[in-house]
Amino acid sequence: MSEMQDRHITEAFDRDLEAIQALIMKMGGMVEAAILDSAKALEERDEELARQVRENDKQIDRLEEQVNEECARVIALRGPVARDLRTILTVMKISANLERCGDYAKNLAKRTTVLVQMQPVDGSAKSIRRMAREVELMMKDALDAYIQRDAELAEDVRQRDAEVDQMYNALFREFLTHMMEDPRNITSCMHLHFIAKNIERMGDHVTAIAEQVIYLVTGVLPEDNRPKGDRTSFAAPGET
Amino acid sequence: MSEMQDRHITEAFDRDLEAIQALIMKMGGMVEAAILDSAKALEERDEELARQVRENDKQIDRLEEQVNEECARVIALRGPVARDLRTILTVMKISANLERCGDYAKNLAKRTTVLVQMQPVDGSAKSIRRMAREVELMMKDALDAYIQRDAELAEDVRQRDAEVDQMYNALFREFLTHMMEDPRNITSCMHLHFIAKNIERMGDHVTAIAEQVIYLVTGVLPEDNRPKGDRTSFAAPGET
Numbered sequence: 263m264s265e266m267q268d269r270h271i272t273e274a275f276d277r278d279l280e281a282i283q284a285l286i287m288k289m290g291g292m293v294e295a296a297i298l299d300s301a302k303a304l305e306e307r308d309e310e311l312a313r314q315v316r317e318n319d320k321q322i323d324r325l326e327e328q329v330n331e332e333c334a335r336v337i338a339l340r341g342p343v344a345r346d347l348r349t350i351l352t353v354m355k356i357s358a359n360l361e362r363c364g365d366y367a368k369n370l371a372k373r374t375t376v377l378v379q380m381q382p383v384d385g386s387a388k389s390i391r392r393m394a395r396e397v398e399l400m401m402k403d404a405l406d407a408y409i410q411r412d413a414e415l416a417e418d419v420r421q422r423d424a425e426v427d428q429m430y431n432a433l434f435r436e437f438l439t440h441m442m443e444d445p446r447n448i449t450s451c452m453h454l455h456f457i458a459k460n461i462e463r464m465g466d467h468v469t470a471i472a473e474q475v476i477y478l479v480t481g482v483l484p485e486d487n488r489p490k491g492d493r494t495s496f497a498a499p500g501e502t
Numbered sequence: 503m504s505e506m507q508d509r510h511i512t513e514a515f516d517r518d519l520e521a522i523q524a525l526i527m528k529m530g531g532m533v534e535a536a537i538l539d540s541a542k543a544l545e546e547r548d549e550e551l552a553r554q555v556r557e558n559d560k561q562i563d564r565l566e567e568q569v570n571e572e573c574a575r576v577i578a579l580r581g582p583v584a585r586d587l588r589t590i591l592t593v594m595k596i597s598a599n600l601e602r603c604g605d606y607a608k609n610l611a612k613r614t615t616v617l618v619q620m621q622p623v624d625g626s627a628k629s630i631r632r633m634a635r636e637v638e639l640m641m642k643d644a645l646d647a648y649i650q651r652d653a654e655l656a657e658d659v660r661q662r663d664a665e666v667d668q669m670y671n672a673l674f675r676e677f678l679t680h681m682m683e684d685p686r687n688i689t690s691c692m693h694l695h696f697i698a699k700n701i702e703r704m705g706d707h708v709t710a711i712a713e714q715v716i717y718l719v720t721g722v723l724p725e726d727n728r729p730k731g732d733r734t735s736f737a738a739p740g741e742t
Contacts, residue, residue, distance in 0.1 A: 327723075334591055338583040347578050351570075354591075358598070438689060445682050452678065452695065459696075483567075 275346055278336045282329060282353055283409070289325040289360050290405045292318060294398050296367035297464065301394035304374045304457070305387040315371035322364035329357040352478045356408065359467040359474075363401070366460040366467075370394075373453045380450045383440055386433070390457055393429045397464045400426070404471040408478075416475040419468065420484065426465035433458040515586055518576045522569060522593055523649070526600070529565040530645045532558060533600050534638050536607035537704065541634035544614045544697070545627040555611035562604035569597040592718045596648065599707040599714075603641070606700040606707075610634075613693045620690040623680050626673070630697055633669045637704045640666070644711040648718075656715035659708065660724065666705035673698040 296315050303311035333354050336342065342350055400419050407415040437451040437458075477483045536555050543551035573594050576582065582590055640659050647656040677691040677698075717723045 330591075334587055337577060338587050341581040343578040347574055351574055351594075354594075434692075438692065441681065441688050442685050445685065448681050448688070449678060452674075452692075455692065456699075 271340060275336065275340045275342055278332070278340065279346075279349060279353075282332050282336070282350075285325055285329050285332065286353060286357055286360070287405065287409070289322060289329070289357060289364075290401065292322050292325070293360050293364045293367065294401055296322070296364055296371075297394050297398045297401070297461075300367040300370040300374065301387075301391040301461075303371060304377065305391045307374075307378045307382075309375060309378055312371040312374040316368050319364050319368040322361060326357050326361040330354060348478060348481075352474045355474050356471050359471050362467050363464045366464050369460055370457050373457055377450055377453055381446070383437075383447055383450050383454060386436065386440075386451075386454050389429070389433055389436070390454065390461065393426060393433070393458065393461050396422070396426055396429065397461055397468060400465065400468045401471070404468050404475065407472060407475045411475070411479050413476050413479040416472040416479075417484075419472040420476075423465045423469045426462055430458050430462040511580055515576065515580045515582055518572070518580065519586075519589060519593075522572050522576070522590075525565055525569050525572065526593060526597055527645065527649070529562060529569070529597060529600050529604075530641065532562050532565070533604045533607065534641055536562070536604055536611075537634050537638045537641070537701075540607040540610040540614065541627075541631040541701075543611060544617065545631045547614075547618045547622075549615060549618055552611040552614040556608050559604050559608040562601060566597050566601040570594060588718060588721075592714045595714050596711050599711050602707050603704045606704050609700055610697050613697055617690060617693055621686070623677075623687055623690050623694060626676065626680075626691075626694050629669070629673055629676070630694065630701065633666060633673070633698065633701050636662070636666055636669065637701055637708060640705065640708045641711070644708050644715065647712060647715045651715070651719050653716050653719040656712040656719075657724075659712040660716075663705045663709045666702060670698050670702040 296318060299311055300315045302308065303315060333350050337347070337350060340346075400422055403415055404419045406412070407419065434455065437455045440447040441451045473484055536558060539551055540555045542548065543555060573590050577587070577590060580586075640662055643655055644659045646652070647659060674695065677695045680687040681691045713724055
C-alpha cells in the first residue's frame, strides 16, 4: 500500500472514530441526566419525572445499538489494527457500560413509582440522591478522561468509587435499623436498599469505563488493587 | 486477492474461531459449575465449597481476558467482514455475559460465608438452589444453541427466563413474610434476597447470550416481547 493510500485510510478512520465518539458523548449525557433525574424523582416523589426517565432509556438503548453497528462497520471497512483496533473495542465496552447504567437508572425510576405509594423513610431519599450525584460526577470525569486520553483523571475516578461504596455501606446499616425499628418500613426499605445497591453498581460500571481509558492510554488494564467495596456481603452491619 | 489466498484466510479464520470457541466452552463449563456449587454451598452450609467458588472466579476472569485478546488478534490479523466479523463480536459479548454470571456466583458464595453464621431461614436455601439449577440448565442450552447455531433452542431459553423471574417473585414475597413475622430474620433475609436477585440477573445474562445466538443465526436481534420479569419493582408483593 502506498503512503498516500495509508494516510487516506487513517484520515477516514479518524473521521469515523470521531462520529462514534460523538454518539458516546450523547449517550453519556443522557445517562448522566437519567442518574440525576431518577434520584431527583425519588426525593421529590415526582412520578412524571420517573416516567420520563423510563421513557428516555429506550433512546439510550438505541444509541448503544447504533454504536455497535458503527463499530462493526468501521472494523469491516477500515480493518484497523493495533491502537486503532484497541480504541474501537474500548468504545464498544464503554457504550455497554453506559447502557447498563441507564438500565439501573430506569430501574430506580420504576421503584420510585412504587415508593411514592408508601410512607417515606426518614432522610433516605436525600442520602440516595447524594450518592447518585457522586456517581454522576464520576461518570462525567470518566468520559472527560476518555476524550482527553487522561489516564490520571481516570485513575482518580477509579479511586473515588470507594467513597460510593462507603455511602452504600452506611445506607445498608440505616435500612436495617429502620426495618428492625418498625416492620411497616420493611417493604419500602427493601426497595430503597435495591436502589442504593443499583447506584453502587453504577459506580462499578463507571469504574470499568475508567479502567478502559487507562487500558487505552497505557496498554495495561489496572490490577484490582483499589480498596473494595461492598462489605455487606462479608459481615452483617452492626456485627463488624 | 486470488481465490487461493481467499480460501487460506477463511481456513485460518475458521481455525482461530474454533480455538476461541473452545475457550468459551471452557468458560461456560466453569461458570455452570460455579452456579451449581455456590447454591449447593449455601444449602449445605459448606464454607469450603463457597471458598472454592470464590477462588475459581479468578480463572473465569482470566479466560474472559484471553477471549478478548484472541478476538482482537483475529480481527487485526484476518480482517473478518460480514458474518465472520459478526461472529467474533458475538463471541466477545457472550464471554462478557459469562463473566458477569461468574461474578454473581462469586457474590453468592461470599454471602454464604456470612449466612452460615446466622440462623437458617426455613426452606429458603432449597428454593434458591432450585432457581440456580434452572438458570444453569438455561445456560447449558444457550451454549449448545451457540455451538449448533440453533436459533430455535435459543428462543426456547429466552422464553424460560420468565420461569426464573416467577421463582424470584415468589421468593421476594417469602422473604418479606419471614421478615415481618420475626425481625431476627431481617439481616439474613436481606442477604438471601440479594442472592435470589443475583440469580434472577444471571437468568437475564443467559437470556442475553441466547439473544446473541439468535442475532448470529438470523441477523436480527429479537424485540423485547418476552414476558417480563421482576415485577417487584412495580408493585409490592401482597399489594397487587
